[in-house]
Amino acid sequence: MNKQNILPIALIIFFIALLTGALIYKKAHSKKGSKIYNTRILSGSHAYKDKDIAKYEVHGIDVSHHQGNINWSKIKHPDSSKQIDFVFIRATVGTRRDSKFKKNWRQAKKHGFSVGAYHYYWPNKNSTIQANNFIKRVELEKGDFPPVLDIEKLSQIQNLTNLRKGLKNWISIVEKHYGTKPIIYTGDSFFRSYLKPDSYFRNYPRLWIANYNNVRSPKSNWDFWQYSDRVKISGINELVDVNVFKGDSLELNKLKLRED
Numbered sequence: 001m002n003k004q005n006i007l008p009i010a011l012i013i014f015f016i017a018l019l020t021g022a023l024i025y026k027k028a029h030s031k032k033g034s035k036i037y038n039t040r041i042l043s044g045s046h047a048y049k050d051k052d053i054a055k056y057e058v059h060g061i062d063v064s065h066h067q068g069n070i071n072w073s074k075i076k077h078p079d080s081s082k083q084i085d086f087v088f089i090r091a092t093v094g095t096r097r098d099s100k101f102k103k104n105w106r107q108a109k110k111h112g113f114s115v116g117a118y119h120y121y122w123p124n125k126n127s128t129i130q131a132n133n134f135i136k137r138v139e140l141e142k143g144d145f146p147p148v149l150d151i152e153k154l155s156q157i158q159n160l161t162n163l164r165k166g167l168k169n170w171i172s173i174v175e176k177h178y179g180t181k182p183i184i185y186t187g188d189s190f191f192r193s194y195l196k197p198d199s200y201f202r203n204y205p206r207l208w209i210a211n212y213n214n215v216r217s218p219k220s221n222w223d224f225w226q227y228s229d230r231v232k233i234s235g236i237n238e239l240v241d242v243n244v245f246k247g248d249s250l251e252l253n254k255l256k257l258r259e260d
Helices: 003-029 101-110 127-137 160-178 188-195 249-255
Strands: 058-063 084-093 114-120 148-150 183-187 207-210 224-231 240-245
Touching (some): 084 101, 084 240, 084 249, 101 114, 183 188
Parallel strands (some): 058 084, 114 148, 183 207
Antiparallel strands (some): 224 240
16 A cells, blocks of 8 residues: 555544544433443432432431531422432430431421431440430421431440340330330441341331442332432532432321321
């Protein structure tokens, strides 16, 4: 081949390859039918866009003092086709109170959100004292969710059997006071490793499971799924934990406290 013709031909081939690559990239990244768009993105701030999350009807958040001062009038789901249906609010931490609980509880109700209160359990502290601390701080009424026990860590001073015993004691005291069985919140792996081997927890009827990994849903049985802790919600300066409820709005309402 004539050397004078090699350069033009090479340039033509290069530009054809470049154009073809650009078209393939554009098609792969288009939202419609895109495999890339539909892969798991639970670790990021756009987790709510995932198809395995968006399919759920009922969505909610949970907050504590870590979210700072919340502008409840501006709270809305980042997906305009969804809404925030419920809010779980931290009330107590071990033997202490959450400094933002009263304000968050009052404002969330004022702005029409369905609410529930949760206790962050300290595994090294007496369970009866912790249960009474929660009862002292939280007054529930018709339309609120059952109390929530948040257990995330093992004890450094007692064995697993005694930790489970303490959790059962907390649940028993709180259930007797409010007349309803509490919800247990914990991580998917923590539940399966440390709680599920005990038949009491294995058959527990109300579970809120956290799993941010590349899964279609938690491996444990669940009612609520906390799928990310890094979503930006308007009205809140800090990133927020976000959740879905497995059932529809009617089933969610059945879970709420009712007058006898």
